[in-house]
Structures are given as structure tokens and as C-alpha cells.
Amino acid sequence: MEVSLDICCHQPAEGPRAGEGWGRTPSALRRERRLGVSPGDTMEKYQILGQMSPGALGVNVVVEETENKVKHVIKQVECIDEHQANEALEELMPLLKLQHPHISIYQELFIIWNSEISSLFLCLVMEHNNESFQKVIEKKRETRTIIDSEWLQNMLGQVLDALEYLHQLDIIHRNLKPSNIALVSSNHCKLQDLSSHALMTDKAKWNIRAEEDPFQKSWMAPEALNFSFSQKSDIWSLGCIILDMVSCSFINRAEAMHLRKSIRSAPDGLKSVLQTMEEKKIPDVETFRSLLPSMLQINPSERITIRDVIHITFVSSNFRSSSVALTLHQQVVPAFIADRLLESNVASILEVMQNFSSRPEVQLRAMKRLLRMPEDQLGLPWLMELVEILITIMKQHERILDIQLYACSLLLRSLGQALVQDPAAEVLSDSSVISVLLSTLWSHPESEQLLVTVYSLLTIISSQESASEKLQNAGLFEHILEHLSTFSTNRDICINGLSLLWALMVDAIIVNKTPLEKAAVLIPEVLATYPRDVEMAEAGCGVFALLSMLGCIKEHQFEDVAALFLRSIRLCPDRVPLVNNAYRGLASLAKVSELVALQVVVPGEGGSGLDLLWEMYQLYKDDPEVVENICMLLAHLASYQEILPELVSSGIRPLVQEIKERFTSSLPPPAVDQVSDGKLRGKQRFSAACPHTLLLGR
Incomplete structure (x- = not known):
């Protein structure tokens, strides 16, 4: 089964749909239902990009999923008869459950019928690697x-x-x-x-x-x-x-x-x-x-x-x-000796960790000892030395989940202490740190506790220069969305995943918006799982405000997202970041959609959006940022001639007048002066506050 990419794939200007000429026999459909393979996982969802050199048993084609543009290799193995196809499929099914960082499992398996040559094919979908x-x-x-x-x-x-x-x-x-x-x-x-x-x-x-x-x-x-x-x-x-x-x-x-x-x-x-x-x-x-x-x-x-x-x-x-699960074949250092070596201060413990780097049992005891120490003994000036040692240990013991968990927990705690000592400290910005954290995620996809800790670390790292782009290029958007879907019932993963999404988008240049368009579909499903969760609503509004600004929300989704913003404000009127992001998102949507503008103005489920706007102004009239976002929304609403009468009849002019009188000097002129004539020339400002910033305090 030659899967070498030594020969370049031919890439036509517009590749054929992979499903053309292919179909399923009724017995194949019955068999796949019995084996748990979805009948919908057909060749039709792939676009053929080219064909590689044939393998030992079949043809290898490079394909791309039409929905998300992810590349795969599909091996099409022609089967003698249905019995052979059935036997091979049943034999290969257990391989889908393998979990190992150095084994590429099949993404999916299915049987199809090629009507053009009257042959049955077993299709094996694999990762694409160059x-x-x-x-x-x-x-x-x-x-x-x-x-x-x-x-x-x-x-x-x-x-x-x-x-x-x-x-x-x-x-x-x-x-x-x-x-x-x-x-x-x-x-x-x-x-x-x-x-x-x-x-x-x-x-x-x-x-x-x-x-x-x-x-x-x-x-x-x-x-x-x-x-x-x-x-x-x-x-x-x-x-x-x-x-x-x-x-x-x-x-x-x-x-x-x-x-x-x-x-x-x-x-x-x-x-x-x-x-x-x-x-x-x-x-x-x-x-x-x-x-x-x-x-x-x-x-x-x-x-x-x-x-x-x-x-x-x-x-x-x-x-x-x-990959040293291999080191487990070595003789273990007795616990009492390890404990004796680790009795001293931070400097001595770090020295032991360096001297016994190949011994996972010593590393675990050392990290537990450090985690028990008072917080003021960690952080600066030990942070950079500790980070360097921990990264080396994580690389060397990639397969050992406990080492990854304790190392990440220690990184998070030490980082927190360092930032308390010096909020402007540049920490964890080295690309090797990012590489190791991502690698541990790929190596242990089943560990929910590790996922939460690594997401917290990456959220902090992403605020540093160039880190966000590196994380984007590593496919982190797709990774977060996959885990939001897989672990939608794990509250910590969802909140930390949404916070990391926000951090990756807030100040970054988005190279590929395709995954974010998928986020606009997935995140409402996640939020629906936690309908009364204030913290989840705040994190979700932060992400949706950015998605709105980036143009990643499709027109048919506008009204649902606007309804989500209004619902969230009613649920958590006392959360300033949520209110800010919700009104910022509403302003962005109202700017391009008159339907959203009507949705805010016309009373609906839960009441009138204008009444809610009045309430939020009264609650936050001493907060210039909230008032500015309210002004932005009003300016976009007033830009639609059909909506102006509703605004006037709602008595909005006194509110506008009060804002002009109270905030003439503190708000940008366009945010106030242009509300009445319906024109917006001002530049929106994004809050520097993450919707879920207290990562280290929780």
C-alpha cells in the first residue's frame, strides 16, 4: 500500500466530485449501519485533487472535504466480492478506536459500488501528510x-x-x-x-x-x-x-x-x-x-x-x-531516595530534575513537591529556568499523561505568580513552548483535564506578539471547534475553549476564516447546553462579537445571533464585558442587516430591544465604553429610513441628548454626533478585557 508522496499529485483547475459514478449497494448500507459506519459518510463529500502512485492493494487519491477543505488520502481497494469486503471492514473497524500519538488511525471506512466498472470498493480514509x-x-x-x-x-x-x-x-x-x-x-x-x-x-x-x-x-x-x-x-x-x-x-x-x-x-x-x-x-x-x-x-x-x-x-x-514510555523499561529510582533528593529549595529541586531527566518517577515527585510549595517561592526569578526544564521533560516523556498534567499545572501556577510579580513580563513566548503544548494535546486527545489546562496556558500565550499567528497556523481553530463539539457537556472545556477562541481572534490577522464560519454554527449549540450559565454566555458573546466584526457570520444566521445577544444581555445585565460585547456585536450586525435592526427595535420574545437598551444605559451611564457601544448601535439603527419613525416614537431623542451632554469630551465625536442623522463614521474600539479573563484566579 504505497502512500508515498514522492510523485506530485496532478491538480486539475476544478477537480471532479469524488462521488461521481459511485454508489452503495443495499446490503452495503445494511452492513455499515450494523457496524456503526454512517451511510452518509460517502465519497460525495470529497473533491478529488489528484492521484498518487498506486499502492500494493489499490489506488490512492488525494481528496479535500468540500465543507471544510481538509485534505485526506483515500485508499480504494477493489474487492473480489461482497464477502471479502465485509470481512475486511469488520477486521479494520477496531482500528478506529486506537489512540496513540505515533499511529495515524483511519478517519473512516466505507464500502461503495462503482457502477461504471461494476466493482465493489472498500474505501479507507487516512490523514494526508506530505x-x-x-x-x-x-x-x-x-x-x-x-x-x-x-x-x-x-x-x-x-x-x-x-x-x-x-x-x-x-x-x-x-x-x-x-x-x-x-x-x-x-x-x-x-x-x-x-x-x-x-x-x-x-x-x-x-x-x-x-x-x-x-x-x-x-x-x-x-x-x-x-x-x-x-x-x-x-x-x-x-x-x-x-x-x-x-x-x-x-x-x-x-x-x-x-x-x-x-x-x-x-x-x-x-x-x-x-x-x-x-x-x-x-x-x-x-x-x-x-x-x-x-x-x-x-x-x-x-x-x-x-x-x-x-x-x-x-x-x-x-x-x-x-517518546519514552520506553524509559519505563529502565530501573525505577526508589521513592525514599527521590524524596530525600527533593527535600531542599527550588534551586536544588530544579537541579535534581535536570540530573534525572530520563526518570519519570523522579519528575513526578519533583513537580508534586513544587506544586506544594508556597506561591511566592515560584514565579520570578525562577520562571524561565523552570519553563526550560519543564518543556524538556514534557518532550522527553510525551506519552506519560501524568507528567504532562503536572507539568502544565506547574507552568500555569508559575506563570500566574510571575505575572502577579510583573504584569508586563514576557513569558512563554518561545515557539518551542507552543510546539510542546500543541504536541501534548495531539498525544492525549482523551484527557479532558489536560485539555482545560493547556487551553488556559494557550489563552495567556496568545496575547503575546506573533503567538496567535503560530497557533492559527497549527490548526488550533479546528482543534478547539472539534473539542467543543466532542466535549460539549464538559463546562470547563467549553468555557476555556471559547476564551481561547476569543484570545486568538481579538488582535490577530485571521489567515483562514473558514473554521470560524463553522464556529458560528457550533457555538449556539454549545450555549444552548448551558442556557442559564452566566459565565458561558459571557464567553460566547465575546466570540460572537468578534465573529460579527470579522464577517464570519452568514446572512441566514444574523437573526439567530442577534437573538442570542439580546437573550444574553437579559440573562446577565450586570456583566460589563458581556454587555459591551453584545452591543458591539449587535452594532456590527445591524450595520449590514436591516432585519437585525428591526429585530432590535420591534418588540419580540422577552420584550423590546430598545427598552432593554434604555435599561442598560441607565445601569451603565457612567461607563463611557458601554455608552459608546450603545451609540454605535443607535447610529446603525438610525441609518435605515424605515426604522427612524419607530426610534422617534420610542422616545430615543432624550437619551441621545443626554449622551451628548454628558459625554461630549470623553466619547469620540462620531459615536455621539452622528446618531441623529443615521451616519456612522467612527471607528469601533475593542475592549482589551477578555470575556473570561480570570483564568488564573479560578
């Missing part, structure tokens, strides 16, 4: 340069961690090769394209593909060529990948493929390559001389296990990787 181990190897092969040892160790650790996770669940990958190890970023890889027994034992299809491209089968173990797959066959394939990575600086592609084929029957070729590695002083050659012969034993019963591979590399040879 880079893979295959690309790295080929680039190094072209330049005849050695792959960086530190990078290779880190990537190998991630692959071993992922493969051990699969083998513990009795899952066999069956199709390991460099093109099926995707590079999500320069230091984060994922196994992808896991296969099934039903698909990998299709002899006719394998024989055809082997003739077309012998490279496809060169990674397979000797016994796998006879369709016998086991965990040991995965070990062989991984051994071939490691061999290719450590020898690519002096062996070309054709020679490497010949080597992989020859060692299935004669080990002499491997001995020769290992000898050349030693002569060329390839880094860690002694480890690989011990490791590779044990992984590439012809008899699978004589091959080592994944745990043996981990022991040889990360215990005996002290390889290092950010």
Missing part, C-alpha cells in the same frame, strides 16, 4: 549523506513505542515500510496504513502488483511472501527500514532493494553491509551490528520481539527519544 521516512531516505541517498544520529534515535523511539502498543493489543501492522511512516513534523512521526488479513492475503492482487512494482514486496518477511503474518513479520520489516536508513549514504535504491531480497535466503549480504558501516564510521554502528542480525533472522521463531529491540537500543545502548 513527508515520510521514504522521502528522508531518498534525499539522503541522492546526496550520499548520513541521517543525523540524534534524529534517527528519536524517530526510532517513536516507531518502537507505536509498534509495541500495537503488539500489546495483538494487532499486526502487516505493511511496514518507509512510505508508511509519515512525518507529521520534523520531529514527530506516525505509523499509517495498517492492513488486514483479508486484504493482505489476496494472492491474485499481490502477484499483479509484484510484477508491476517489485519494490512493493521487498520490505516483507520471507514467510509473509507466503501470506503468513505475525508480530515477527513486523520485526523483519522494521529491520529492513532501519537497514535502509543507516546504509542510504552508500547504497543506491536498486542495490538496497536487491539487498532486502537477498537476505531472505542468504545472510552474507547483511554481514557485508554491516562491515561497510563500520568502515565508514556510521554513528551507533555497534548497536546496529548487534540489532539488525537479530531482527533479520530468516526463521521467524529466531527473531527477537519488539521488547527486545527496545532493550537493545534504549536500555543497553542508551538511545534517546522523546
Whole structure:
């Protein structure tokens, strides 16, 4: 199943709809309902962008979701009959439940019928990634340069961690090769394209593909060529990948493929390559001389296990990787020794954390000790040193949820203390901090407590220069909306998610507004779950005010959003940020929609918007910012000739006159002087107060 993107995808000016010529058989629909696959998840929702080189079992196409423009790769596997399709689908369904930071799971699975060629296809929807181990190897092969040892160790650790996770669940990958190890970023890889027994034992299809491209089968173990797959066959394939990575600086592609084929029957070729590695002083050659012969034993019963591979590399040879569930294989430091080491002050504790960085049990005790210390002992001047140590620990122990939780909690507490000591302090602005916090979110998507803490940290970080753009580019808008939908019943996630959305938008240049248009649909559903929650309403109004200003609310949504603003003001008239944002949002909508203007003026459910405006003015007439936003709204209402009579009959002139008399010097002239003639020339000012600013105080 070649998923390499070495060949550029052809991108037509206007791609075809992926559903053209495709449909479902009635039995396929029944089967998908039984398996929990939605019949609505069809090819019709995708736009084809191009086709990659064919895989071992089918065609790989790059597609884009028409709704949100997210790219995927869809592998279309032609099935012999409905029995094979059904068997493969049932076998692959459990893979949808896998949760591991270094495994790319299938996004969805479905069966479709191609009426043009009268064939049944199993469709596997995968993540789209531009880079893979295959690309790295080929680039190094072209330049005849050695792959960086530190990078290779880190990537190998991630692959071993992922493969051990699969083998513990009795899952066999069956199709390991460099093109099926995707590079999500320069230091984060994922196994992808896991296969099934039903698909990998299709002899006719394998024989055809082997003739077309012998490279496809060169990674397979000797016994796998006879369709016998086991965990040991995965070990062989991984051994071939490691061999290719450590020898690519002096062996070309054709020679490497010949080597992989020859060692299935004669080990002499491997001995020769290992000898050349030693002569060329390839880094860690002694480890690989011990490791590779044990992984590439012809008899699978004589091959080592994944745990043996981990022991040889990360215990005996002290390889290092950010994915160190592997460090759990090391001997644990006794608790009483760790406690004794951590008895002293902050400086001593930080020193212990640095000296025992690879020991998760020591790190946990150290962080718990720091969290128990009085607040005035944290923060400045220790903040930057503490941040640097914590970020290093989080990278090194990415898979260990408790370490991520305690580290984020400690970051949040220390940051709070630092800002109390110096509100103008520039903290956590380094890009590596953002990268690690995002990485921990991707690694532990199921942890609601971690999500809340990281969102709180990112809300603070986003206020710093350039951070918002980095977070946008990392896809944080989409991430927040996904979690608002998934965890809509978790109040803390919803409030912190809305606050982070606000912080990302308030002073930033929005590069891509598409996700925010989706927010306008999702957020009312979230707020409806908490109809009387004042804090939730305040956070929601803040986001909607910005969405209104940015033009991210569709015309058919105007009236519903305006109703939400009015409802929120009635619910929480004593919340100044809410009232400010609600009237700012209403002004923005009324500026472009006469229907919204009528909605404010004409009495409706809950009463008249003008009566409410009078009440809010009386409540906040000494607050220039609230009064300014009320003026802005009145100016837009007065710009519609059909609404002016209603404004006049409501007795609005005395209010306007009072505002002119009381705020002539403190409000911008356009906010007052232009209300009567219905023209708005003033510039709206956005409050610097976040709708939910007390993140550190809660």
C-alpha cells in the first residue's frame, strides 16, 4: 500500500466530485449501519485533487472535504466480492478506536459500488501528510549523506513505542515500510496504513502488483511472501527500514532493494553491509551490528520481539527519544531516595530534575513537591529556568499523561505568580513552548483535564506578539471547534475553549476564516447546553462579537445571533464585558442587516430591544465604553429610513441628548454626533478585557 508522496499529485483547475459514478449497494448500507459506519459518510463529500502512485492493494487519491477543505488520502481497494469486503471492514473497524500519538488511525471506512466498472470498493480514509521516512531516505541517498544520529534515535523511539502498543493489543501492522511512516513534523512521526488479513492475503492482487512494482514486496518477511503474518513479520520489516536508513549514504535504491531480497535466503549480504558501516564510521554502528542480525533472522521463531529491540537500543545502548514510555523499561529510582533528593529549595529541586531527566518517577515527585510549595517561592526569578526544564521533560516523556498534567499545572501556577510579580513580563513566548503544548494535546486527545489546562496556558500565550499567528497556523481553530463539539457537556472545556477562541481572534490577522464560519454554527449549540450559565454566555458573546466584526457570520444566521445577544444581555445585565460585547456585536450586525435592526427595535420574545437598551444605559451611564457601544448601535439603527419613525416614537431623542451632554469630551465625536442623522463614521474600539479573563484566579 504505497502512500508515498514522492510523485506530485496532478491538480486539475476544478477537480471532479469524488462521488461521481459511485454508489452503495443495499446490503452495503445494511452492513455499515450494523457496524456503526454512517451511510452518509460517502465519497460525495470529497473533491478529488489528484492521484498518487498506486499502492500494493489499490489506488490512492488525494481528496479535500468540500465543507471544510481538509485534505485526506483515500485508499480504494477493489474487492473480489461482497464477502471479502465485509470481512475486511469488520477486521479494520477496531482500528478506529486506537489512540496513540505515533499511529495515524483511519478517519473512516466505507464500502461503495462503482457502477461504471461494476466493482465493489472498500474505501479507507487516512490523514494526508506530505513527508515520510521514504522521502528522508531518498534525499539522503541522492546526496550520499548520513541521517543525523540524534534524529534517527528519536524517530526510532517513536516507531518502537507505536509498534509495541500495537503488539500489546495483538494487532499486526502487516505493511511496514518507509512510505508508511509519515512525518507529521520534523520531529514527530506516525505509523499509517495498517492492513488486514483479508486484504493482505489476496494472492491474485499481490502477484499483479509484484510484477508491476517489485519494490512493493521487498520490505516483507520471507514467510509473509507466503501470506503468513505475525508480530515477527513486523520485526523483519522494521529491520529492513532501519537497514535502509543507516546504509542510504552508500547504497543506491536498486542495490538496497536487491539487498532486502537477498537476505531472505542468504545472510552474507547483511554481514557485508554491516562491515561497510563500520568502515565508514556510521554513528551507533555497534548497536546496529548487534540489532539488525537479530531482527533479520530468516526463521521467524529466531527473531527477537519488539521488547527486545527496545532493550537493545534504549536500555543497553542508551538511545534517546522523546517518546519514552520506553524509559519505563529502565530501573525505577526508589521513592525514599527521590524524596530525600527533593527535600531542599527550588534551586536544588530544579537541579535534581535536570540530573534525572530520563526518570519519570523522579519528575513526578519533583513537580508534586513544587506544586506544594508556597506561591511566592515560584514565579520570578525562577520562571524561565523552570519553563526550560519543564518543556524538556514534557518532550522527553510525551506519552506519560501524568507528567504532562503536572507539568502544565506547574507552568500555569508559575506563570500566574510571575505575572502577579510583573504584569508586563514576557513569558512563554518561545515557539518551542507552543510546539510542546500543541504536541501534548495531539498525544492525549482523551484527557479532558489536560485539555482545560493547556487551553488556559494557550489563552495567556496568545496575547503575546506573533503567538496567535503560530497557533492559527497549527490548526488550533479546528482543534478547539472539534473539542467543543466532542466535549460539549464538559463546562470547563467549553468555557476555556471559547476564551481561547476569543484570545486568538481579538488582535490577530485571521489567515483562514473558514473554521470560524463553522464556529458560528457550533457555538449556539454549545450555549444552548448551558442556557442559564452566566459565565458561558459571557464567553460566547465575546466570540460572537468578534465573529460579527470579522464577517464570519452568514446572512441566514444574523437573526439567530442577534437573538442570542439580546437573550444574553437579559440573562446577565450586570456583566460589563458581556454587555459591551453584545452591543458591539449587535452594532456590527445591524450595520449590514436591516432585519437585525428591526429585530432590535420591534418588540419580540422577552420584550423590546430598545427598552432593554434604555435599561442598560441607565445601569451603565457612567461607563463611557458601554455608552459608546450603545451609540454605535443607535447610529446603525438610525441609518435605515424605515426604522427612524419607530426610534422617534420610542422616545430615543432624550437619551441621545443626554449622551451628548454628558459625554461630549470623553466619547469620540462620531459615536455621539452622528446618531441623529443615521451616519456612522467612527471607528469601533475593542475592549482589551477578555470575556473570561480570570483564568488564573479560578
